Amino acid sequence: MKMKTLTVTELNNYIKRILDNDFILNNLLVKGEISNLKYHSSGHIYFSLKDTTSKINCVMFKSNALELDFKLEEGMEVIASCRCSLYPGLGSMQLYINKLQKEGLGELHIKFENLKNKLAREGYFDQEHKKTIPKMPRRIGVVTSETGAVIRDIINVTRRRNSLVDILLYPAQVQGEGAYKTIIAGIEFFNKNKNVDVIIIGRGGGSIEDLWNFNEEDLAKVIFKSKIPIISAVGHEVDFTISDFVSDLRASTPSQAAEIAVPLQEEIFSEIDNYKIKLNEIIDKKLSYERERLLNYKKFLSLNNPEIIISNSYLELDRLKNALNKIIQNKMETEKMKLKSLSDILQAHNPINVLNKGYTIIKDNKDNIISSKDEINNLDEINIIFRDGKINGKFTSLN
Structure with a gap:
């Protein structure tokens, strides 16, 4: 059987996969003493954990380091919650720290x-x-x-x-x-x-x-x-x-x-001064507003002053009086003209005017006008009215 040849990178990655898939190595609590401590400018913390016989490199990334409630120091005994993995670039095994607590204080935490x-x-x-x-x-x-x-x-x-x-x-x-x-x-x-x-x-x-x-x-x-x-x-x-x-x-x-x-006392005094300025501005605006309202009320009162209303009423009464007098005068003139016209008509038909011309009016003793000679025949007495008076007497017929 021919063995496969691996590169260093392949070997390191293979070991890393084995470590990353191990349940125990991904859920570790490791106790040790801090050494080679370094706070990096990036915010990461690099150090080693050691005991009497062994040492292992550790890294705590910035996101986890920000949650620390105490400052790490050389020689400090801690318990690390972490996982173990391989850094392929250097082929070194190290702990990736999630949390740290001081040794002996775990129960209090x-x-x-x-x-x-x-x-x-x-x-x-x-x-x-x-x-x-x-x-x-x-x-x-x-x-x-x-x-x-x-x-x-x-x-x-x-x-x-x-x-x-x-x-x-x-x-x-x-x-x-x-x-x-x-x-x-x-x-x-x-x-x-x-x-x-x-x-x-x-x-x-x-x-x-x-x-x-x-x-x-x-x-x-x-x-x-x-x-x-x-x-x-x-x-x-x-x-x-x-x-x-x-x-x-x-x-x-x-x-x-x-x-x-x-x-700060100075800030209080400064704030008081600012409030004073604002208060004065508010007061000035309020006074101006109220003055304007007062002037408007004064104008309103002036226009609705009882004395002015009464004076205006007198003027109105005088105006109505004059208008009424004029109407009466016009009416009187009109009626005078009508009366004169009627008077002229009456004068034109006034029997007295006829008497002035030498005519007379003959009436019976009952004051009835005799307009026919036939009416005289039956009368014993007649009244003759002249311009300047009347006479009465008995009438004797000639025929």
């Missing part, structure tokens, strides 16, 4: 993750429950050790930024068994007395064991129930605790917590 997941499911970390940090607090409550660097840092930052803000310290234990109970007491003290606008809880950096009091479930629930906003400032920037997640705001350091809580 597991406990931390379990509690974090539980509280997250119950809504303790939801943004909708976060209270707003006041922009201009008058007094800040601090729950921390009275002798540690935390309170000094907070005091220094606060005095530098704003001398008008007061600090009220509740001395608490921040390390050691049961220390979290004093932190709980401090939060409850401020909530009961309502004597501060915001609370800062914190301590300096340390191991997960040093910071464990800030991972207690009872403390997390008290923080969540607090009516006063709480800023958590525990450890350094890379340190995370349950208190950080449940608090209304996390600060990477106590000094940053003070910077967040305490506004």
Whole structure:
């Protein structure tokens, strides 16, 4: 049987496939001491894991390295969650690291993750429950050790930024068994007395064991129930605790917590000046608007002034009076003309006018006009009317 000749590349790829298909080698937990540590500019971390007799090369790519909550150091004992494979280019076997945890702290990390997941499911970390940090607090409550660097840092930052803000310290234990109970007491003290606008809880950096009091479930629930906003400032920037997640705001350091809580005095005065300018502008606009409205009302009142209305009514009455007088005058003139015309007609037919011409009117004693001689024959007495009077007498017929 003739053997197949392989190139080096083919051999390395064949070995790599065997390693990649092995279930155990793809799901490893390896314990060892870090050596030859190198943080690359790309973000990847290169190192070796060794024990008393052996060593293996390791790589942790940037995406996994960003999830580390502690800084790797030479000689550090760790447990690596990884897979084993071959790097074909060099023909070297190495571990590809997914996660790292410090040796001896595995149980605490597991406990931390379990509690974090539980509280997250119950809504303790939801943004909708976060209270707003006041922009201009008058007094800040601090729950921390009275002798540690935390309170000094907070005091220094606060005095530098704003001398008008007061600090009220509740001395608490921040390390050691049961220390979290004093932190709980401090939060409850401020909530009961309502004597501060915001609370800062914190301590300096340390191991997960040093910071464990800030991972207690009872403390997390008290923080969540607090009516006063709480800023958590525990450890350094890379340190995370349950208190950080449940608090209304996390600060990477106590000094940053003070910077967040305490506004710059100059900025406050500047903001007040800006508000003053805006307020004056609003007042000026409002006054101008109201002046314009007042002038419009004045014009309206002037047009609807009772005195003016009455005066205008008098004028209207005079106008109507004149118009009525004119109508009456015209009517009278018309009637006069009609009367004169009728008078002329009457005058033309007035019997008196006939008498003026020498004629007379003859009437009987009953004042009936006698218009025929035959009517006289039957009368004993007649009345003769002249222009200047009348006479009566008996009539004697000649024939």
